[in-house]
Amino acid sequence: MMYFSGILKSDVTDASEKVVGRLKDILIKSQDGEYAPLEFLVIAGKGGGLFYIPYGETEHISKSGVVLRRVWDKLERVTERPTGCLSLVDDIYDQQIMDINGARVVRANDLRFAVVDDKMRVVGIDVSVRGLFRRLGLLWLDVFHLLKTNLIDWRDASPVRGTLKIGALASNFHRLHPADMADIIEDLHLKRGSKLVGYLDPRSAAKVLEEMDEETQKKFLKSFDPGRIRQILDNMSTDEVVDLIQSFSKSDAAVYLSFLGDERHQAVKKLLAHDDDTAGGLMTVDYIPVSLDLTVAQAMEEVRKFSARFRSILYIYGINTEGVFRGAISLRRLLLAKPEQKLREVIKKQKRLPTLSPDDNLNYICDMMTRYNLFSVAVLDKDHKMLGVVTIDDVMRTMRPRA
Amino acid sequence: MFKNFWPKIVIALGVVGPGLIAGAANNDAGGISTYAYAGSRFGYLLLWVLTLNVITLFVTQSVGARLGIYTGKGLSALIRENFGVRATVLALLTLFIANTAVSASEMAGIASSFEIFGVSKFITVPIFAVLIWWILYKGSFKKVERFFLLISLFFVVYVFAAVMAQPDWAEVGRALTVPHFSFGSAYLVAFLGIMGTTVTPWGQFFIQSYIVDKGVSPKYFKIEKWEVFLSAFFTCLIAAMIIITTKNVLYDNGIVVDSAKSAALSLRPILGNWAEFLFGFGFFCASLLGAFILPLTTSYTICEALGFEYGMNRTWKEAPWFYGLMAVIIGIASVIVLLPFLSLFHIMVSAQVVNAILLPVILVFVALLMNKTKKLGLPEPSKFQKFWYNLVTWEAVVRLSLVSLLLLVVSIFPNAGDHIINWAKDILF
Known part of the structure; x- marks a missing residue:
């Protein structure tokens, strides 16, 4: 069982058994529905400088360190960061991760590697307290083995950071029920949450918004531009729009009403005239x-x-x-x-x-x-x-x- | 003319209102006790610390607001994502200890407000511990929050009490601006207490998540800064008024505050026979508010950073750490308060000292984060701003660490103060 915490910062030796540096990071290529293969090792050279070594150059990787296949001088090494890769340290480690199966947001405490289809890959994200203790080097404290490892399958998870990755992740995100999407988005901070909503098509976005409580709805709406607000309001059911507008202050309500199309505007205005807990206030005009x-x-x-x-x-x-x-x-x-x-x-x-x-x-x-x-x-x-x-x-x- | 006048007034009130309330709420039972102790024991000698505190509180809180607005993340999340697990555990452990101490202080506040009326702490503390946890668990706390906030405005009464005491304002002015220092351990304790009750670890975490939860957009940073400033100002204003009142009413008559009951005496001139009752009631509400907020925010922060599920809309099964941590904090706090050999008043003041000693750890993180403008996507501040933010934050770190260290030295070697003075004289003259 190999964990990222076990090999990070360990010594890197070359074929002549000389220590040439320390493992600083690993770059991966992530694709939907696939365990991500390790692409490059990032090595802090002994004499300074960062080197990106293709993973194919490794002979052996384990807790005791990384051994390279060839002598350091003969290696294929790049000094510029290869593009299109994710950094395990910057992009995954310690970041918030969406667990799509569990419909929740967690944090990546550690990463599990294994060989799948002849390649070393990231297969799981450890989100457990045990992972946390392992990171801290405190596992020996768990004498009675009370702590259980809790791995999330890499293919079910997507990191939530930066534009590019959110785009990739929104495609998975569609699989969820709007209520579960809403739960996840509420757990994320506003900025990333609204970015995520931004990637959904207007109808799904409206459905997700309908599942949130009014306070959160308001916060999210305010973070969008007018065009987007119009699209979302258009796709929300009329009585949800009414509830939403009722919760705004008078001046805000007028602004949001003006976003609605004429027909919608009239319908909403009529509904607004009724008390909340009467048939008039509860009813929807979305009927055939x-x-x-x-x-x-x-x-x-x-x-x-x-x-x-x-x-x-x-x-x-x-x-x-x-x-x-x-x-x-x-x-x-x-x-x-x-x-x-x-x-x-x-x-x-x-x-x-x-x-x-x-x-x-x-x-x-x-x-x-x-x-x-x-x-x-x-x-x-x-x-x-x-x-x-x-x-x-x-x-x-x-x-x-x-x- | 009036057309433009009213909206401005409304906006002004809208900013002053929350600032005033936050300022009043910052002065919880522990704060009031500490100021009352400082004023009744040392008169005006500690007033100058409050002047420094306004600046420190304003700057650290606006840095927190800035981080919150531009990153949209809480402080613990930022620490985790930028400094890794070890640093996070250090920060969270610090927060946990500091907040448990403050929770104990709030519990002690509840107990001592009942002791004014002769009800033993062995009855009140267990009852309230269970009640608080139950209400937090049921998630019905939000409904009563505003009520308690309003009641804690009661301590604005000290502004009037201070004026009524007819202090020598010139002397007050001098005490506010001219530093005074002494090496007595009691003075150092009061010094740290005053610092630790105004600028707190939990306040630093709180402001940032408050801003994030509110979803303030960068456009409104200026307004938010005003709110932060006013809240810092009112916090310290009320603190100063408590010190002025207790100096004139108690210190001048040779009474040193050592319980909530004697602290209530300071309001006798203004409230007469009602003083004890009203003080007790205000004290109770302020404590109860804190007793709710602290376990909740602590647990929230820890779970967010470590990736456990959290939030009031989760069940016990979904978020066991979230509710469990709250229970642990309330439990430890209650046990501390029930220890028979500790007086309630000592607990309240010592909790503030613990806060002051731990605060530098958090402030260092804040200072490091605020300089990572590029990585966090913050706008580059002007050179002057950058210098000013760094100066104030690091000054607070150094001040707190030095005084904490001094307190440690003085409590081990009671004569150390004299030695230091003599030593300094030798060098200087």
């Missing part, structure tokens, strides 16, 4: 309204059109030309109906559906949704015009704001 004259097939087409933009679609809602609510139909029913049937025939009629008015309070909403086993309810004004829907997710959020 359709005319009852459409066929089932046409309705499905509508769903396809909106599906990318909305967080969830459980029902579609029938309205007439004045916007008066006429009924709702679940996706399940829609799926089971014949494509050529008219919606009018299959929709659940308005009279048989419980609905909310904007002033209904949270208690009432909860009671009703539980009683009728509803996943979402339409909110109507006094003329039965449809204003929005309250989904079960909106209600859950009020009970567990941090989740």
